Amino acid sequence: MDYMILSVILLAVGIYGLLTKRHLVKVLISIEIIAVAASMNFVLLASSLNRALGETFMVLAFSTDTCVTAIVLALLVIAAKKYGTCDIRKLTEIERSADEEQAKS
Amino acid sequence: MIVELLAVGLVVSACLAIYLDEAVYSIASLACMFVLMAVLYALSDAVFVAVFQLAVSAGTLAVLFLAGEMLSENPEKEKSLKKIFSAVLLAVVLSLPSIFLSVAVTPANISSGFSFAEALWDLRVIDVILQGLIMMTVALGIAIVLYERGEGES
Numbered sequence: 001m002d003y004m005i006l007s008v009i010l011l012a013v014g015i016y017g018l019l020t021k022r023h024l025v026k027v028l029i030s031i032e033i034i035a036v037a038a039s040m041n042f043v044l045l046a047s048s049l050n051r052a053l054g055e056t057f058m059v060l061a062f063s064t065d066t067c068v069t070a071i072v073l074a075l076l077v078i079a080a081k082k083y084g085t086c087d088i089r090k091l092t093e094i095e096r097s098a099d100e101e102q103a104k105s
Numbered sequence: 106m107i108v109e110l111l112a113v114g115l116v117v118s119a120c121l122a123i124y125l126d127e128a129v130y131s132i133a134s135l136a137c138m139f140v141l142m143a144v145l146y147a148l149s150d151a152v153f154v155a156v157f158q159l160a161v162s163a164g165t166l167a168v169l170f171l172a173g174e175m176l177s178e179n180p181e182k183e184k185s186l187k188k189i190f191s192a193v194l195l196a197v198v199l200s201l202p203s204i205f206l207s208v209a210v211t212p213a214n215i216s217s218g219f220s221f222a223e224a225l226w227d228l229r230v231i232d233v234i235l236q237g238l239i240m241m242t243v244a245l246g247i248a249i250v251l252y253e254r255g256e257g258e259s
Contacts, residue, residue: 006112006203009120012169013199017123025128025173030137032165033119047151055154056224062161063236067243073172074247086176094204 003044006016010037023077025085035065107205108148114141119194123193128173136166186191187259 011031017030039058046054080086083094116136122134139162146155225233 002203002207004113005206006200009116009203011122013116013119019251020259023178025169026123026175028130028169029122029131032135033122033138040142040145042165043146043151043154046151047146047149047154048156052220052224053228055151056229058154059157059225060232060236062157062228063240066161066165067240070168070243073168074173076176076249078250082178086178104259 004041006025007037007041007044010034010040022088024079028072028076030068031072031099032065035068039065046083108145111141111145111148112203113197113200115145116203117196120192120196121189124184125189129170132166132169132173136162139166163250194227213223 007023014030014037017033018027021027021030039061042054042061043058046058048053076086079091083091085091085094118134118138118141122131122138125134136189139158143155143162144153146158159253
């Protein structure tokens with residue numbers, strides 16, 4: 001059983017989701033999976049080498065992950081309320097058309 | 106054997122979290138992944154990290170459930186059971202390299218000599234306090250942004 005390969009697989013799944021999914025909640029879930037993959041590598045290597053310091057860093061990293069999630073969720077709610085959609089492509093189109101209208105006027 | 110099953114479960118739940126269309130189901134899969142991860146940490150003698158993982162993920166998942174329920178749009182076409190089953194099968198195949206292959210890691214021969222509590226409170230105490238402050242600032246900032254947004258709408 002190799003945790004490094006498991007972590008790489010999870011990272012790949014997360015990156016696949018980040019690149020292919022258009023819904024913002026799905027993008028957030030993909031970011032969570034990537035963060036979990038990175039932290040898993042760190043924790044399991046630290047525990048296999050019997051280093052408490054690695055585990056300590058991870059406790060700090062978990063709180064950073066939570067902050068990132070909170071910020072992204074707040075932005076997501078604001079974007080969904082303002083534009084009425086959570087689709088990244090639609091949001092980009094809306095922004096682009098707004099920019100074009102601004103440039104015309 | 107348990108660790109191998111956990112690894113398969115981790116990859117399957119991660120794949121389902123990405124693959125399923127309904128936001129609530131994918132968040133439930135993510136919850137399953139977090140729990141499996143915590144069990145994996147506990148089995149690898151990182152009990153403190155496992156407890157932190159469970160505590161942090163409980164909060165994250167509660168907020169994600171609320172946001173997912175609020176923002177989810179009905180999927181145009183629901184995925185059939187056959188497609189979901191084939192995604193699970195693909196995930197199981199994906200998880201196999203982690204069970205049968207291995208990357209050689211040469212462990213360093215230096216013993217750390219720190220316990221978890223010593224490492225956290227003697228070496229990283231400034232980090233812990235700073236992170237607490239940053240988290241409080243972020244929470245306050247989000248509350249202000251949402252409050253001003255609500256004020257602007259009314």
